[in-house]
Amino acid sequence: MASTVFERRPADPALVRAALADSRLSVFWLDDLPASERQPRLTRRIHADLAVVGGGYTGLWTALRAKERDPERRVVLVEGKTIGWAASGRNGGFVEASLTHGEKNGEARYPDELETLDRLGMQNLDEIQQTVESRNWQCDFERVGSFAVATEPYQVAELAEAHDGETEHFYDAEAMRAQIASPTYEGGLWSTRDTALAHPGKLARELLTACLEAGVEVFESSPVLELRAEPDAVELRLRDGGVVRANRVALATNAFPSLLKRYRLHTVPVYDYVLMTEPLTDAQLASIGWSGRQGVADSANQFHYYRLSADNRILWGGYDAIYHFGGRIRPEYDDRRKSYERLASHFFTTFPQLEGVLFTHRWAGVIDTSSRFFAFHATAHRGRVAYSAGFTGLGVAATRFAADVMLDQLAGLTTERTSLKAVRDMPLPFPPEPATFPAVQSVRWALDRADHNHGRRNLFLRTLDAVGLGFDS
Numbered sequence: 001m002a003s004t005v006f007e008r009r010p011a012d013p014a015l016v017r018a019a020l021a022d023s024r025l026s027v028f029w030l031d032d033l034p035a036s037e038r039q040p041r042l043t044r045r046i047h048a049d050l051a052v053v054g055g056g057y058t059g060l061w062t063a064l065r066a067k068e069r070d071p072e073r074r075v076v077l078v079e080g081k082t083i084g085w086a087a088s089g090r091n092g093g094f095v096e097a098s099l100t101h102g103e104k105n106g107e108a109r110y111p112d113e114l115e116t117l118d119r120l121g122m123q124n125l126d127e128i129q130q131t132v133e134s135r136n137w138q139c140d141f142e143r144v145g146s147f148a149v150a151t152e153p154y155q156v157a158e159l160a161e162a163h164d165g166e167t168e169h170f171y172d173a174e175a176m177r178a179q180i181a182s183p184t185y186e187g188g189l190w191s192t193r194d195t196a197l198a199h200p201g202k203l204a205r206e207l208l209t210a211c212l213e214a215g216v217e218v219f220e221s222s223p224v225l226e227l228r229a230e231p232d233a234v235e236l237r238l239r240d241g242g243v244v245r246a247n248r249v250a251l252a253t254n255a256f257p258s259l260l261k262r263y264r265l266h267t268v269p270v271y272d273y274v275l276m277t278e279p280l281t282d283a284q285l286a287s288i289g290w291s292g293r294q295g296v297a298d299s300a301n302q303f304h305y306y307r308l309s310a311d312n313r314i315l316w317g318g319y320d321a322i323y324h325f326g327g328r329i330r331p332e333y334d335d336r337r338k339s340y341e342r343l344a345s346h347f348f349t350t351f352p353q354l355e356g357v358l359f360t361h362r363w364a365g366v367i368d369t370s371s372r373f374f375a376f377h378a379t380a381h382r383g384r385v386a387y388s389a390g391f392t393g394l395g396v397a398a399t400r401f402a403a404d405v406m407l408d409q410l411a412g413l414t415t416e417r418t419s420l421k422a423v424r425d426m427p428l429p430f431p432p433e434p435a436t437f438p439a440v441q442s443v444r445w446a447l448d449r450a451d452h453n454h455g456r457r458n459l460f461l462r463t464l465d466a467v468g469l470g471f472d473s
Contacts, residue, residue: 002452004300005151005184011348019344019359020275025335028276028313028361029201030089036205038082042219042242048076050410051236051244053224053259054252055079056088057396058388060207061403062250067214069407075216076244078236080223084204087254087395090365092274092305092317093203094146094295095396097125097194100422101373102394103162108465109372110422117422122194124401129196135210139202140310146195146295149176150186154454155299159189167193180290182350184298195295197307198396227251227259229381248410250403251387255329255368260380260387265429267390268436269329269366273339274317275347276309276361280354285312287353300455301447304346313360316347321367323440326433334364367393372427374398377405386410390427 024031050066050073052059063077099121100106106114132141150156156172163170169190171179176188211218219242226237227249236244251259255269280288290308297305297318304318320339324330340362348355370376370390375398378387386409388402395402405423408415417423430436446461457465 002454004451006346006349009184009349011345011352013341013345015348015355016341016344019348019357020340020362023275023340023359023362025363026361027090027201027363028309028315029093029199030085031361032199033201033205039079039218039220041240042078042222042238042244043240045243045245046076046217047074047233048217048244048246049073050075050248050250051234051246052077052250052252053236054254055083055208055218055220056086056252056254057084057204057207057399058252058254058402059250060084060088060204060211061400062252062406063211063216063218064207064214065400065403066407067211067216071215076246077211077216077218078222078224078238078242078244079218079220082220083208083218084201086256087365087367088204089201090274090363091200091393091396092295092307092315093140093198093200093396094305094307094394095125095128095141095196095198096146096394097121097397098394099124099374099398099401101392105373113420113422116416116420120401120417121397125194125196125397128397128400132198132206135206137203137206137210139206140199141196141203142198142293143193143196144292144294145190145192146297147176147180147188147190149180149182149184149188149296149298151184151298151300152454153186156187159187159299162189167191178289179292180296181288181353183352184350190292190294196397197293197295199310200396203396224259227385229384234381234384247384249385250406250410251385251389252399254389254391255366257327258387258389260378260385262380263378263387263389265432266376266427267368267370268323268430268440269327270369270440271320271322271324271333271336271364272317272367272393273320273322273336273343273364274315274362275340275343275359277314277316277354278358278360280312280314280357284354284357288351300451302451304343304350314347314351316343319343319346321444323437325437327436329366335362336364339364367391368395369393370427371430375402376425376427377402377409377423378426379409383409383412
């Protein structure tokens, strides 16, 4: 089997250990936020026109968009911990137009709708930018596009074929390295319009502020224990005795077990790992170039994603995707030394000129992986409850689209969004344990083998592709 560039040119283990030695197990984006007043805990009984469960991007956009549609409706949002603490505060800050986790995945699953899905995805991203600018949100938003880079020769052809000379621009190895100086690059494709970058924590904070200003009632430290459909309403029972009785409910619980038991096998929680460097000096930044500040992702099945922060740190994440038996989500899973050391080694293989740069933060986040790799949308209890999940790591922008889908569904509207087969369809559920764990490990092994075999997918992966069931890297 062929080796990858990260195996052919591994970083010195001593360099890796030194770079990680003083890193904090903490989320940079959340540490970087100014202190703010916590929202109250809900301990009483209240009524709402719309109740939203979950204080990440999906829940915040749903609450805000609901108020924009009807300022007079009473909207209540309940969050089990704090606003934006989970996936919404832990991601890389890539605000992607794609609603289908990339063109290739969308074409394979919904070729007849891909043009519409791409148009709606770009419209959604444009509207996010308009909202950021018109409301003057301070979230380090940059519409800079992204590079897909080839780190092995076999990956170059696919990038070159995507070149259209308008919004997609191909660079050969020399030209790519002139853009961003890495000896690992064999080529690259700059997609100029479909990616923005943002500060995830600041974006969640601005969404919260906008919700509060619109009159949304927000409660933190208020986990929902049970959803019960009554003849004339839906009741949410909370941990500390609080009850929300609502006409309509939107569930935005991401990777956490759905309050609708019928959908608990439609996602699995997969851990993703991230490093953040100290701010680069002017000389260090000059040694890389990267004047366009684009986001970057490499092209293997097990891929890295990376970008510059506003203060010129490098966020470096991805590659490992770890599923724990039983779909467990536990704080102790955040500190996986093996993953952080692997990431750090790959970082210095990519940017050997940054030898000596230190990592200040390391953290993990749980991705709500679905078998089709992008979000699905469902309703329950005669259309009074809506649920969106399964974003599979590409949800920063798609959560706003999901919010509009849920609000359309809860209002009983037939719209362009709700008419899409991609919205009406449900992905295949994952098998229950004890079958899920070995299945995930088998897929991870097969994806790694493909990366070591010039991208060729074996019979096992091709079979999963054929039936529409898989696990994204």
